[in-house]
Amino acid sequence: xxxxxxxxxxxxxxxxxxxxxxxxxVALRTLGQSxxxxxxxxxxxxxxxxxxxxxREDSAGRTIVFHASGGDPDVFELLDSVAxxxxxxxxxxxxxxLFDDVDPARAEMxxxxxxxxxxxxxxxxxxxxxxxxxxxxxxxxxxxxxTVIAAGVxxxxxxxxxPDPAMWHRLGHEVHGPLLMYVGQSVPHKRPEVLVQMQYLLxxxxxxxxxxxxxxxxxxxxxxxxxxxxxxxxxVPGCLFYGQLTDAELAAVYRRADLFVTAxxxxxxxxxxxxxxxxxxxxxxxxxxxxxxxxxxxxxxLPADAGPEMFAExxxxxxxxxxxxxxxxxxxxxxxRDFDEAAxxxxxxxxxxxxx
Amino acid sequence: xxHLRRREESGLTPGKNPPLRCxxxxxxxxxxxNADDLDDVLERIHDRVEERRxxxxxxxxxxxxxxxxxxxxxxxxxxxxxxxxxxxxAVANLRAQSEFDLARVxxxxxxxxxxxxxxxxxxxTVRQTRGVLTQVKLFxxxxxxxxASLVPMVESLAGSGxxxxxxxxxxxxxxxxxxxxxxxxxEERLDRSLEASDDRSV
Numbered sequence: 001x002x003x004x005x006x007x008x009x010x011x012x013x014x015x016x017x018x019x020x021x022x023x024x025x026v027a028l029r030t031l032g033q034s035x036x037x038x039x040x041x042x043x044x045x046x047x048x049x050x051x052x053x054x055x056r057e058d059s060a061g062r063t064i065v066f067h068a069s070g071g072d073p074d075v076f077e078l079l080d081s082v083a084x085x086x087x088x089x090x091x092x093x094x095x096x097x098l099f100d101d102v103d104p105a106r107a108e109m110x111x112x113x114x115x116x117x118x119x120x121x122x123x124x125x126x127x128x129x130x131x132x133x134x135x136x137x138x139x140x141x142x143x144x145x146x147t148v149i150a151a152g153v154x155x156x157x158x159x160x161x162x163p164d165p166a167m168w169h170r171l172g173h174e175v176h177g178p179l180l181m182y183v184g185q186s187v188p189h190k191r192p193e194v195l196v197q198m199q200y201l202l203x204x205x206x207x208x209x210x211x212x213x214x215x216x217x218x219x220x221x222x223x224x225x226x227x228x229x230x231x232x233x234x235x236v237p238g239c240l241f242y243g244q245l246t247d248a249e250l251a252a253v254y255r256r257a258d259l260f261v262t263a264x265x266x267x268x269x270x271x272x273x274x275x276x277x278x279x280x281x282x283x284x285x286x287x288x289x290x291x292x293x294x295x296x297x298x299x300x301x302l303p304a305d306a307g308p309e310m311f312a313e314x315x316x317x318x319x320x321x322x323x324x325x326x327x328x329x330x331x332x333x334x335x336x337r338d339f340d341e342a343a344x345x346x347x348x349x350x351x352x353x354x355x356x
Numbered sequence: 357x358x359h360l361r362r363r364e365e366s367g368l369t370p371g372k373n374p375p376l377r378c379x380x381x382x383x384x385x386x387x388x389x390n391a392d393d394l395d396d397v398l399e400r401i402h403d404r405v406e407e408r409r410x411x412x413x414x415x416x417x418x419x420x421x422x423x424x425x426x427x428x429x430x431x432x433x434x435x436x437x438x439x440x441x442x443x444x445x446a447v448a449n450l451r452a453q454s455e456f457d458l459a460r461v462x463x464x465x466x467x468x469x470x471x472x473x474x475x476x477x478x479x480x481t482v483r484q485t486r487g488v489l490t491q492v493k494l495f496x497x498x499x500x501x502x503x504a505s506l507v508p509m510v511e512s513l514a515g516s517g518x519x520x521x522x523x524x525x526x527x528x529x530x531x532x533x534x535x536x537x538x539x540x541x542x543e544e545r546l547d548r549s550l551e552a553s554d555d556r557s558v
Contacts, residue, residue, distance in 0.1 A: 102430065193426040200422070205413050226430040230422075233429070300394055302401070307419040309408070313401045324393060 002032030003062040004356070007079065009072045011038035011048040014247055016153065016271040017067050017091055018048065023152055024065070027345045039075050054078060063356050065089060066120075069268075071113030076120070085125040087352065088143075090117075091151075092134045092268025092289075098188040103220045117141050125355045128348070131290035134268050147351050151269050152344025155278040155336050163252035167245070171213075171256045174240055178210040178319050181257040181281070183250070183272035184264065185216050186224030193227040194263035197308035198315065200236045206312055210319065211238040212261075213253055215245055254279035258325070259318055263311060265304070267291050273299070274339055277332030282325045284314050298332035440511055447503055454496040456489045458482070488553035495549055 006025065011018040021036050028034035039051045051074060062084040066075075069091040079086060093114055099107035118141050127143045129135035130151040138146050171179070180199075184190045192214060199212045218224050224241065231239040245253065260276035260283045267273075267289040274294065276283050283299035285291050286306055295301065300318065302310050318325055408414045463474040478485070 193423075197419070197422040197426070201414070201418075205408070222430065222433045226426060226433055229429045229433075230426050234425075297394060300397060302398070308422060309405050309414050309419055310401060313404045313408075314397075317397055317401055317404075321397075324397065327393065 002356070004028045004031065004034050004065060004352075005054070005062070006034070006036045006065040006067065007051070007054070007075060008036065008038040008048070008067045009070050009075055010040040010042070011036065011045050012042045013045055015042075016151075016269075017069055018045070019154065019157075020089075020152060021065075021067060022047070023154070023341055023345060024348060027349055028065075031349075039072050051075065051078060054082075056082060063087060063352075067091060068113065068117060069093060071109045071111065071116055073112065076112075076116045079116075079120055079123070085355065086120060086123045087126045087355070088117075088120070088124045088128065088138075090127065090129045090134050090138045092131075092137060092266075093117075094187060094189055095266055098265075099220070102188055102222050106220065114141060117143075126351060128351060131269050131293050133290035133293060137268075149347045149351065150339050150344055151271075152341040152348070153271060153274055153339050154341050155274045155339055158247060158251040158254055158275055159278045161248050161251040163255050164246065164248035167249040167252035168256070171252060175211040175213070175256065176209065176238065178258040179213060179253075179256050180210050180259050180261050180315060181213040181215065181253055181276075182261055183215045183253075183275070184262065185219040186221065186227075187219050188223055189264060189266040190216075190223075191263040191265055192224060193230055194308050194311065195261055196227050196231045196234075196236060196239060198261070198263075198311040199231070199239055200234050201308050201312040202315060203237050206316055208316055208319065209238065210258070210315070211240060213240045213242060213257070215242045215250060215253060217244040250275075254281060257281045259284060259315060261285070261311065261315065262291075263306075263308075264288065264291075267294070270294050274336065277329075277336055280329040280332065282318060282328035282332070284311065284318065296331070296335045298328055298335045300328070443507065443510060447507055450503070451500060454493075454500065456493050456496065458485060458489065461485065485553070492546075492549055492553060495546060499546060 006021045006028075008017060008021060011021075018036075018038075025034050025036055036048045037051045037054045038045075038048045041048045041050060056078075062082075063086075064079065064082065064084045065087045066079060067089045070093055093110055096107040096110035096114075099110060117138070121142055124143070127138060127146045128149050129138050129146050130149060132148055135146040135148050180195075182192065182195055184192075186192060195212060195214065199210075202208045202210060214224070214227070216224075224243075228239070228241050230236075231241075242249075242253070254275060257276070257279070258281070260273065260281045262270070262273070262283070262285045264270070264285065265288055269290050270285075273283050273285070273291070277295070277298055283295050285295065285299060285301055286304050287301040288304045291299070292301060300314055302314060306314075318328075405414070409416070461478065463471070463478050465471040465474060
């Protein structure tokens with residue numbers, strides 16, 4: 001009997017990689033037995049099994065699909081010790097050096113992640129990357145013949161939801177003028193402080209008064225806290241730090257937003273950008289990592305070294321040009337065709353058939 | 357060009373890249389053909405930033421100044437976290453010291469006569485010693501309760517600075533120092549009680 005199990009480092013209720021694995025599991029179960037195992041499943045995630053329940057007994061026909069997004073010694077030990085073939089799905093690993101000052105333990109895990117990728121290479125029978133940029137990163141650690149398959153994401157997931165009424169009401173009270181939004185974890189390379197500084201320039205130097213909603217889990221709390229403190233000390237008006245929201249609350253923010261802005265310095269794919277495009281919200285970001293592949297002409301990509309001055313001008317320009325915003329929103333929806341979940345799953349199964 | 361790709365960042369040279377096999381349904385039109393409007397926008401943005409810099413709307417070094425300010429705050433947060441960790445350790449240490457028992461009263465001496473004397477005095481004053489220990493224990497429990505309520509307060513005061521709760525940092529500092537002063541006073545009272553109990557037991 002065919003057994004194809006997926007292994008993740010962490011799993012969450014609404015986490016993008018876990019959602020990709022869930023979609024894949026539906027397809028894999030048509031072929032045989034298939035489960036998802038994670039070393040760190042979040043509380044309440046009961047459709048993902050803890051890694052210590054992984055069946056370690058010898059099974060010649062078994063294949064493991066490993067979703068690589070960070071380092072973990074226990075996950076590596078399992079992958080290294082079992083005899084199965086490994087299909088690697090690479091979602092990229094954040095640059096460790098940016099975490100050294102704020103979260104050294106996490107920085108160490110990220111370094112470990114890259115080392116583990118190199119060590120696993122002989123066991124990997126199929127290497128898949130979900131963006132060209134990720135394929136290039138994987139090639140840099142010695143992988144060859146990498147298959148690029150766009151991430152299969154249900155991008156309209158939030159768009160279909162009814163926005164949370166309480167959040168909608170709250171936005172009505174708190175948001176004055178246009179709404180700029182950002183969604184992402186509070187980690188150093190996402191550079192949330194650049195957006196706060198952009199808002200400072202917009203309100204103090206450019207004479208515009210949008211609101212800025214910052215959404216996302218406090219992965220490295222000090223990063224978000226310091227950005228918030230800068231907003232407080234500089235008395236920047238309109239900065240709304242919402243932290244992690246439910247899907248329905250997030251849907252409300254996307255529905256209300258005029259622009260999605262990210263100053264991230266590193267992206268392996270950037271799911272929130274896809275969600276913004278699904279909601280018809282134009283994207284402003286930096287031309288780094290996989291962002292050019294992800295947004296195409298649906299987003300305004302500034303140079304990689306763009307600072308808050310340039311972001312402020314870009315926002316001002318787009319807020320003034322409704323026609324351009326509409327064109328970008330239209331292109332965004334066109335662009336999303338490349339990230340169709342069913343097509344991505346079909347491509348994955350096709351690639352898998354070549355090795356299993 | 358709208359997208360300034362930086363392939364060199366990956367450390368790869370184009371000639372050395374291994375072949376990438378693309379799934380048929382994607383990247384058939386990787387770069388937009390109709391992004392001219394965005395090119396124009398980018399150019400305008402560049403020009404406007406330059407204009408504002410020349411006009412003094414964006415003073416020289418403004419971005420660097422903002423960045424330095426953020427990193428200064430970030431460093432401050434590290435120190436704050438460290439201070440709170442040190443406070444937690446000190447409280448744990450204090451609690452570990454609050455197990456009062458007759459058995460912890462040292463009656464040993466190298467001199468056999470003194471040793472015998474200390475034991476006799478100990479036996480004769482055991483009621484008084486137990487009484488003092490009971491009082492000290494009661495005081496210690498009360499102190500523990502005070503500290504247990506102060507520690508989260510100190511943490512939340514530090515946290516409210518980071519959460520932007522509206523209080524000024526100087527206000528938070530005053531509250532923190534008040535809390536620490538109270539802890540200091542309670543510790544002094546505890547020391548005095550312990551000294552008194554020592555005097556009585558001897």
